[in-house]
Amino acid sequence: MTRLLASAALAAALAGPALAEGRLSIYHWFEYIPQELLDKFAAEHGVTVTMDTYDSNEAMLAALKAGRLGQYDVAVPADFMVQIMRDEGMLDSFTPEEVPNLVNIAPEWIDVPFDPGRRHSIPYQWGSTAFAVNRDVWQGEIDTLAIIFDPPPELSGRINVLDSQNEVLTLGSLYLGIPQCTTDRDRLRALNDMLLAAKRHWASFGSDTAKDVLVSGDAAAGMIYNGFSMKAREEGANIEYAWPKEGYVAWMDNVVLLKDAPNRENALKFMNFLLEPENAAAVTNYARYTSAVTGVEPFLDEALKSSPEVNPPADAPAGTFVEACPQEVQALYDAIWVNLKK
Amino acid sequence: MAAAGPAPGAARGPAVPGDRPLTLPLLLPAWAVIGVFLVVPVGLMVVYSFLTQGFRGGVIWEFSLAAYDRFFLDRGLFGDEPPRLEWTYIAVFWRSLWQAGLATLTCLIVGFPTAWFIATRPARSRTAWAFLITVPYWVNLLIRTVSLRFLIRDQGPVNQALIALGLTDAPIQMLNTDFAVQLGLFYSYLPFMVLPIYAAVERYDFALSEAAADLGASRWVALREVVIPSVRPGIVAGCLLVFIPSLGAFLAPDLLGGAKTYMIGSLIEDQFKGSLGNWPFGAAVSVILLSMVLVALLFYARNQAREGRA
Known part of the structure; x- marks a missing residue:
């Protein structure tokens, strides 16, 4: 009996690393990578790929903190979340030699404030968060955040907002012209009161449903990411993505190498793979955002080149990146969010 | 736990050698599971x-009453204002309580006649009827809840049918309302009401109803005085099985109710998975919820015990 157990343990010990070599475990946003691309990577490198998904940066952070760190190799946080995860020591670093395709990154996306010199992350896609409006329901101007926060009667009660604190509060702050991470009480109270008043006009909170409610017509306007909005339009919704004059949220999602990654080698291969122009373009063609890899153009869908969702009008302001606020400000944001949802 | 006493067989004949010492080891798996x-998860929560x-999530291992203070x-x-009673979370609990209570009542009103119908079928077809009740539950709860969205949306088949029948001119808004949440809870938990009542009615001796009728009781009086007291354990079990999960439900409120207002379940979920990340507060809300359910159960058990003595 003992011998049997011992040999079983030995077999497990031998099989363990052997199996681990052939695996890659991804923690990713929902609906953000085409299955064919995962299959392609799996075939090229003889790796079994598994993927779990999340619907917000915070949900991903919470799951990793609750003990899933060490279970995944890579995750795809947005800019501010890369900084948070780096500060919390949740990221591993790599050298340029380990990811040769780093040279393919467009120069302006290398020395980014959240990861100078790209030591922990590679760019995945970048885009914006604003809102889209159903043009059958509302034909007027849509270049203002008032469409969401103080809507015309035609849209009142038919608006979906993202179930995401940082996006709702950042767009609300832009609407009121409040700087991010302010501790100014009058301004925070104004933000709180404005959101409470706006909520009367909203039908639902939902992030992963943001596209479907616009396609089905359940919502006549909705906060949404630009590429998701393009997908909704391509699925038949007569919607227009807005570039509000008060500003909008800009973001970049990044593939990060997680600390204690069980398959670090494969994670690096995967990051290198995603920096190949053809593969980066495959993600863009699927997700409808914008790649930060040079040389993707020949591989991109024709429709993307002229799409209004990824080509802002000349007079649109620049997007605003979400800031990671200090704890005392975050506590106030939490309180405002609870007030909004209570 | 009754098994911890002397084995019943011991009184009747000579004890099997080595019987007693085995009791403890045999109980170990049960105690380990409990x-x-x-014990460990609830203890951790407390x-x-x-x-x-x-x-941003996680805990610091220092004692604090902040979570309960916030509640x-x-x-x-x-x-920094002088503390007043916080109504926010009491309101969340109240909303969950009446939603769960109403769903329980609806399930009871629909579930009791259904269970009665099944239990009064011929023995051969009874199992088939009970089996039919479980068929929709082969499909995942999430998928069933999302499907309900499609049915009740403004352009959905229910509204189209109402308009076609001339019952309404414009679509009735059902999605993202309390009605939708009720529908979701009712649909999710109905079998938990039907099956225990069915089990109780099946054991009910229908000769008792005949006796009541012979003694001049109207059908209503017979139902109230004879039938319901006999099948009460089934009714109580059904109500508890619907009420308790409804109290913590978050799928129906999120997907059908539009996630606009917190229920207990979504409030707790947000503390662990959402943007708020306040684990101690999430644990405290769970402890308060657990205590409420326990108090309700204890109250019920005491009443039962008193009735048993009477």
Whole structure:
């Protein structure tokens, strides 16, 4: 009996690393990578790929903190979340030699404030968060955040907002012209009161449903990411993505190498793979955002080149990146969010 | 736990040698399951509720009453006003309580006649009827809930049918309302009401109803005085099985109710998975919910015991 157990343990010990070599475990946003691309990577490198998904940066952070760190190799946080995860020591670093395709990154996306010199992350896609409006329901101007926060009667009660604190509060702050991470009480109270008043006009909170409610017509306007909005339009919704004059949220999602990654080698291969122009373009063609890899153009869908969702009008302001606020400000944001949802 | 006493067989004949010493080892698996899956998690939850909140999730291992303070005391948006009673979370609990209570009532009103119908079929077809009740539950709850969205949306088949029948001119808004939440809870938990009542009615001796009728009781009186007391354990079990999961439900409120207002379930979920990340507070809300359910159950058990004595 003992011998049997011992040999079983030995077999497990031998099989363990052997199996681990052939695996890659991804923690990713929902609906953000085409299955064919995962299959392609799996075939090229003889790796079994598994993927779990999340619907917000915070949900991903919470799951990793609750003990899933060490279970995944890579995750795809947005800019501010890369900084948070780096500060919390949740990221591993790599050298340029380990990811040769780093040279393919467009120069302006290398020395980014959240990861100078790209030591922990590679760019995945970048885009914006604003809102889209159903043009059958509302034909007027849509270049203002008032469409969401103080809507015309035609849209009142038919608006979906993202179930995401940082996006709702950042767009609300832009609407009121409040700087991010302010501790100014009058301004925070104004933000709180404005959101409470706006909520009367909203039908639902939902992030992963943001596209479907616009396609089905359940919502006549909705906060949404630009590429998701393009997908909704391509699925038949007569919607227009807005570039509000008060500003909008800009973001970049990044593939990060997680600390204690069980398959670090494969994670690096995967990051290198995603920096190949053809593969980066495959993600863009699927997700409808914008790649930060040079040389993707020949591989991109024709429709993307002229799409209004990824080509802002000349007079649109620049997007605003979400800031990671200090704890005392975050506590106030939490309180405002609870007030909004209570 | 009754098995911990002398084995019943011991009184009748000579004890099997080595019988007693085996009792403890044989009970170990049961105790281990209770310990690992009940005592440890609940204990962890209680401990976490008294810890300090870590920034962006997690806990700091320092004792703190902050989570309970936040639940019960309102210190204003900036936390420096004199404390008043906090109504926010009491309102969330109240909303969940009446939603769960109403769903239980609807399930009972529909479930009791259904169970009665099944239990009064010929023995051969009874199993088939009970089996039919479970068929929709082969499909995942999430998928069933999302499907309900499609049915009740403004352009959905229910509204189209109502308009086609001339019952309404414009679509009736059902999605993102309390009605939709009720529908979701009712549909999710109906079998938990039907099956225990069915089991109780099946054991009911219908000769008792005949006796009541012979003694001059109207059908209503017979139902109230004879039938319901006999099948009450089934009714109570059904109500508990619907009420308790409804109280913590978050799928129906999120997907059908539009996630606009917190229910207990979504409030707790947000503390662990959402943007708020306050684990001690999430644990404290869970402890308060658990205590409420326990008090209700104890109250019920005491009543039962008193009735049993009477």
